[in-house]
Amino acid sequence: MPVRSSGFARQGWPLAVVSFATLAAGAAQAAEHGLSGEKASFPPFDPAHFASNLFWLAVTFAVLYWLMSKIALPRIGEILEERAGTIGRDLDQAATMQAKAEEMAQAYEKALAEARTNAQGIAQAARESGAKESDAKRHATEAELAAKLAQAEATIAKTKTAAMSNVRGLGSDVAVAIVTKLTGQAPTAAEATEAVDQALARG
Numbered sequence: 001m002p003v004r005s006s007g008f009a010r011q012g013w014p015l016a017v018v019s020f021a022t023l024a025a026g027a028a029q030a031a032e033h034g035l036s037g038e039k040a041s042f043p044p045f046d047p048a049h050f051a052s053n054l055f056w057l058a059v060t061f062a063v064l065y066w067l068m069s070k071i072a073l074p075r076i077g078e079i080l081e082e083r084a085g086t087i088g089r090d091l092d093q094a095a096t097m098q099a100k101a102e103e104m105a106q107a108y109e110k111a112l113a114e115a116r117t118n119a120q121g122i123a124q125a126a127r128e129s130g131a132k133e134s135d136a137k138r139h140a141t142e143a144e145l146a147a148k149l150a151q152a153e154a155t156i157a158k159t160k161t162a163a164m165s166n167v168r169g170l171g172s173d174v175a176v177a178i179v180t181k182l183t184g185q186a187p188t189a190a191e192a193t194e195a196v197d198q199a200l201a202r203g
């Protein structure tokens with residue numbers, strides 16, 4: 001805060017005038033005693049000067065009281081009031097900044113909590129999506145394997161049927177050859193096929 005000159009310093013000339021007048025009066029009295037040849041005494045302790053000393057004391061006190069009440073004390077009050085206002089503004093500003101800092105801290109904590117919640121939701125969604133994709137792949141693999149198994153079973157059944165047909169035809173031929181060799185008479189194809197079917201049925 002810049003230092004400003006007070007009214008007391010600018011208007012202190014009445015006090016200087018009073019002090020100078022008092023000193024001048026004392027000097028004049030001392031000179032009179034010196035010229036008269038009397039033994040000089042200290043003027044404030046000389047009973048002959050009590051009245052004038054009391055008069056100038058009263059004048060000096062009145063002037064000082066007027067200066068203090070009209071200039072010095074109001075100026076001091078203004079300075080104290082100004083400083084109190086500055087301190088109050090600083091305290092209000094500090095309280096406002098503290099409130100803003102607390103609001104920012106609360107907003108940060110809220111944002112952090114929301115970020116954590118969002119992160120947990122994203123992780124849960126990722127886990128669920130991964131589980132769904134895994135289930136879909138597993139079901140697709142199982143369906144593909146089932147289709148391949150059914151195709152293999154059909155192929156095996158077809159091959160078995162073809163093999164059994166070949167075995168039946170081959171059995172008929174072998175049966176005809178064996179019967180012809182043993183009996184000398186060749187059976188008919190229908191008889192040989194019927195005999196093979198009976199043999200296959202018995203197992």
